[in-house]
Amino acid sequence: MRKIVFGFFLIFGVLFGADDRWNAYLFSDDYTAVRKGISMGADLNVRWRGMTPLYNACRSGWGDVVELMIKKGADVDAESYGETPLLKVAGRKVNDVNLARILINNDADVNAKDANGNTPLYLAILNKNSAMIKLLLDNGADMYIKNKRGDTPARYILSQKSMPSVSFDSPDLIISAQSFLLGKSVVSIGVANKTKKFMKVTQIAVYFNGDLVGELSVEKNIAPNSKVPNIGTIKLPTSIYQSFKIENNGKSTITYGLAIEYMIDGSAKSYDNEKPVQLNLW
Structure with missing residues (x-):
């Protein structure tokens, strides 16, 4: 072992020059030798x-x-x-x-x-x-x-995290969004018709922190007391993360909102709601 260490410093002595021989100690794999080089004033x-x-x-x-x-x-x-x-x-x-x-x-x-x-x-x-x-x-x-x-x-x-599913309940309907990977930014919306009449859904939309991030015209009918698990898929912009504030503890709270426009018996109606959703990022 002594011969190996001696050879190491001999080579470094040639590379750095005799006056800089202590510099060689700083690159040794020997802990004691490194401290020795520092104590001797190496560069x-x-x-x-x-x-x-x-x-x-x-x-x-x-x-x-x-x-x-x-x-x-x-x-x-x-x-x-x-x-x-x-x-x-x-x-x-x-x-x-x-x-x-x-x-x-x-x-x-x-x-x-x-x-x-x-x-x-x-x-x-x-x-x-x-x-x-x-x-x-x-x-x-x-x-x-x-x-x-x-x-x-x-x-x-x-992009590696999933936005959890959410749903909102009104007297006429239940609107829900399935969980989706933020990196893909595609969310499927489902609607359940709670009434005894046919419902025609015309528009659905997604909001994050009060900002509209995606909407879709659908023009689909839902029978009385029935549901459509995926009435439409909304493509969201890949930049949506920019509105998310991430705390130093790894938590991010987003206000997640859904909106819908629909018709019952020829009467136009709308509904929207929102709730806070917390992501634990690390």
Whole structure:
């Protein structure tokens, strides 16, 4: 083992030069050697194969070494391989909340982007790490920064969630919306005729937070005391998530409304109602 370590530092001594021999210690896989290099005044912003010592310490999971390097002047936002140390620890391979907290407490950029335009928050959401998500949001992470595909953390997480089914009851009818995946944004509407007369449904509509997000002309008849489970399917805009406010605890409350226009015995009628619906996102 001693020969391997000696060989490691001999190679680095050649690469960095004799005067920078302590820099080699910062990239060792030996924890003690890294601390030795720091104590001997090695350059904490030197690079080897494109990475900084701080980046290397982060990927190794050495929290106290990370703290010591930052204290001694390491650049907390220096990029290696197209990502900052915070992006590294928020990613799938490290995924370490404690390391992220150390970096954030030392002013790491919580909205930094990697080569694909992804932020630490986007990566934390991909990993479903609720503690990491909360830490980032509590420290100013932006839910609506787009990556190179045009996706945002908010859009991604909402696209994976289903809006629950809802129904509203009036003296004439029951109107209901089936559960649907927000990423597909297609909702099926059902209507039950509670009267003893034929009902002609002419229009149905969906509202989120008071805004009309989709409507459909149907022109369908429903027999007395009967129901049509799917009287029409409404295509909603893919941007509907933008009106949803997401709290730092991962909850989003949406006011979900349905409206219908119909006729009974030639008399035009309408009905609408709404209720709050809560989504638990993480």
